[in-house]
Amino acid sequence: MKPAKFDYHRPDNLPDALRLLDEAGFDGKIIAGGQSLVPIMNMRLATPECLIDINGLTDLDFIECKDHVVKIGAMTRQSQVEDSEVVGQNIPLLKEAVPFIGHVQTRNRGTIGGSIVHADPSAELPLVLMTLGGKVKISSGDEERIVDAEDFFITYLTTDLMPTEILTEIHIPVWEGQTGHSFMEVARRHGDFALVAASCQMAVDEVGRIGNVRLALGGVEAIPFLIEDAQTVLCGEQLTEGLIEQLAEIVGESVEPESDLHASEEYRRHLAKVLTSRTLRQAYERARG
Amino acid sequence: MAMQEIEVTINGTRYEEMVEPRMLLSDFLREVCGLTGTHVGCEHGVCGACTVVLDDAAVRSCLIFAVQADDRSILTVEGLAQNGELTTLQKNFKENHGLQCGFCTSGILMAATDFIEKKPEADSQEIKEMLSGHLCRCTGYDGIVKAVEKTIEENKNSVKELNT
Secondary structure, three states: OOOOOOEEEOOOOHHHHHHHHHHHHHHEEEEOOOOOHHHHHHOOOOOOOEEEEOOOOHHHOOEEEEOOEEEEEOOOEHHHHHHOHHHHHHOHHHHHHHHHOOOHHHHOOOEHHHHHHHOOOOOHHHHHHHHOOOEEEEEOOOOEEEEEHHHHEEEOOEEOOOOOOEEEEEEEEOOOOEEEEEEEEEOOOOOOOOOEEEEEEEEEOOOOEEEEEEEEEEOOOOOOEEOOHHHHHHOOOEOOHHHHHHHHHHHHHHOOOOOOOOOOHHHHHHHHHHHHHHHHHHHHHHHHO | OOOEEEEEEEOOEEEEEEEOOOOEHHHHHHHHOOOOOOOOOOOOOOOOOOEEEEOOEEEEHHHOEHHHHOOOEEEOHHHOOEOOEOOHHHHHHHHOOOOOOOOOHHHHHHHHHHHHHHOOOOOHHHHHHHHOOOOOOOOOOHHHHHHHHHHHHHHHHHHHHHHO
């Protein structure tokens, strides 16, 4: 359980980090918090030949809200996001989701960018990013680009990020008006990866008709699974038990989870339906105040 | 790759050592510095036995490379007691059956020390959430929760006494 040999670099600015990454090519790997990377290096599932440590890039450690968008630097620790008032006031769904990530001792080190580029199918941060229609900002030697969450996640542990690129920021739009959110998951033990997680945000008008709703599930597909039918079924309606049931049935039919030693396909499908119902109900109640 | 020189302050003492980049901080503490109070369990961030306080946060020392601790400051279990006098938390672990075999204890003490400092008013639910990052196979956790609760209570009382 010791990692294989590697070269180590610790740049203190982004251009240097990008240059080192470019020089290393496919042998290079960025290390941020290391809470996913180091375990797999210890088990030698990953043996990068060159590690570029971006913990010195203090410019990437910030949380700010401007023009109805919350921007979070990739190197911001998960525990900072958890304690952030800016996040609590503007993206309460994210604040609610963060305590489900690992444990306080891993959140103290783990970063928001690291978890998103790792793209575990049951991880909380990719799920929240997908739910809220967030974007990621990506830098390489000669350009910057912004990618929607829906285009960023490709499959298990695979994103749109190229080997010479670094994710530098995440952008999450702030919803206006009467909104409610809900994040729930079922895991064998607190801090374990979720068997299934559900994340929901909705906006309602003064009489309780749903104007906008985003619902996404984690752990049921290779990437966070956005339930697009939620919009078509619920928009313009007041939430009723009948509609909840209708959507839960659609979810049960559309997800194709896999069986593994933690849970069967059938159980995951069941959880997807139950958590869909519960998060819809809670988000609606909160939106109604 | 060539060895790299690092300077780390551990429990107030400065260490200047040569390390291979792949050396884990947990191994550095135990094998290079001889600070074997930090225990190594799972080596992939699950058991919590190797937890230390790096700057101002409790972290897994098996998920950090020693080179990353260059110029940083670390507190390990050896740095808690001063002149043989146990901290309030350590005394309460002793009095409330917070440990039996002791393998998990140093990690829990470090996480709890950091936790109590940041959340001096924590309730038992928050204590349990913090402890979810640690595996203990002896105590059933009950004694550990009591020890942390009692420490929080005693700290509050001593603050009150100071204010009166």
